[in-house]
Amino acid sequence: MKIASKLPLDREFWLVNTEYVMKKSLAQGFTLIELLIVIAVLGILAVAVLSAINPIEQINRSRDTGSRSDSEQLIGAIDRFYATKGYYPWTSGANQDDDLAWSTVGSGLWTTSSGGVLGQLSSGGTQELKSSFTDRITGPGYNNLFVYKSAGQGNSLYVCFIPRSGAFESDSTTRCSGTLPPDFPAEACGTADMSCLP
Structure with missing residues (x-):
């Protein structure tokens, strides 16, 4: 019977000691090695995310998007001018040739x-464009x-621009290597393929 009575005491003692040891180890916090491992893992993740995002490419892509938007706005203004006046703004009347050399x-x-x-x-x-727009697209x-x-x-x-981002360059190269419309500007394809909007 002595053995049977000691088991619950030993078990109780073990539970109390285990609880004490766990509380003590949690109260001490992380060891230096654990902290270094966590910092190293976070550093690796940060490098992976930054290389995937590529901030310079993102900046160039936003500039190209702005150039594309400005191209669309300029095309719209020229089309509205033509609809109002019956001729393009680089001609002086409706009976003139409406071609425009690469300009x-x-x-x-x-x-x-x-x-x-x-x-x-x-x-x-005709006030199709704001002066702030013309100042921006002609500025240094x-x-x-x-x-x-x-x-x-x-x-x-066509209004074209030289793309700065890899994504826009790839689109321009793909377009220039494919079948182009007969009225597409030959100057847009060559050493630096341009992004053009009709």
Whole structure:
């Protein structure tokens, strides 16, 4: 009987000691090795996430998206001008050829004076574009826009830009290596394939 009476005491003693040991180890916190392992794992995860996100590519993609949006806005303004006046802003009347050779927005023909294309589209003309828009797309450091239209009724007007991000470059290269419309600007494909919007 002595053996039977000692078992519950030993078991009770073991439970109390185990509980004490667990409380004591939890109260001490993490060891230095455990903390170093956690920090190393977090560092590896941070590097993996940053390499997947690639912040420079994201910045370039946002700039290309802005250039694409500006191209769409410029095309819309030129189309509205044509619908209102019956001719394009780089011509002086409806009976003239409407072709436009490869032209850089912000230079020569595109000045913001009342005689220039941007002048006719902004506050000096039909007010299709805000002056803040024309100032931005002609300002220093902006990714140049290029405009092209081949002669003839029904040919598309193209506004192009040189992409800076890998995603836009890939799209441009794919488009230039495929079958192009007959009125597509030849200058858009070459050493630096451009992203063009009709």
